Amino acid sequence: MNETSCPVLFLCERLGWTPNYDTLRLAVKRNLIAMVVLALVAAPLSVWAASALPQAKMEEFSDAEYGYSFHYPSGWRIKRLPEGDANKQIRVRLEGPNGSSFMVVMDKADQKITKEEFQADTQAKELVERMMRDTIEQIYKTISRNIKATKMTVGDQEDLSNDSGIKFYVSTLHTVANGKSIIVAGIHAFPFSKDYTLSFIMTAFTEKTAKGEINALVFVFNSFHLSSEPSTTEVRPGPAARAPRDG
DSSP, rough: OOOOTTHHHHHHTTTTTOOOOOOOOOTTTHHHHHHHHHHHGGGGGGOOOOGGGGGOOEEEEETTTHHHHHHHEETTTEOOOTTTTTTTTTTEEEEGGGGOOEEEEEEOOOOOOOOOHHOOTHHHHHHHHHHHHHHIIIHHHHHHHHHOOSSSEOOOEOOBBBBBBEEEEEEEEEEEEEGEEEEEEEEEEEEETOOOOOOOOEEETTTOOOHHHHHHHHHHHHOOTTTTTTOTSSSSSOOOOOOOHHH
């Protein structure tokens, strides 16, 4: 994997690498925030060592009902959800090394949008930028408050929209007690002509995670894609972008 083309460049830099619509509502807020906070609180209970990426056999998780896939090392613990009526929006949870985790949150959108409508809109770029700002305000800042962070730094943001849907990612760094830092990054997708949204959320503790393990986390994060998109493990890993430094 090319380290310099990592879409979570903010995460890489922190560990020493150099490399509305008005008809759409960000419906994932409540469930996503609750599950991310729960994952961060529960993380110390699930700390374990994982194999470095080069030695790991890779598995693929696919959700045919909601049309997405991602890859992960076979030794990592994965739990397909939901179970019963509770938390129906949480589709899957993946445990990485040293308390890191990934999850997919699905929620229903108020209205569908087609590819033709989006591509015909002359302000499509500005609208995606507004959606990214709203996501930071409504989700990431709320997570930061709920975990009692003393500071939140917004890192990389990138519009990844394509023929499959509106799509973007955001990475944030949260400084908590004793100056420790937690990375919360997400890929947010609004598939065209579908009545739902998808968020692929990663959390990682910077002081616990070695560079080799970060390589595996970035690989998993990069690999998330909608079923109508090519797998990012078969093409270049993803767009690199400059991330601000925590100052």
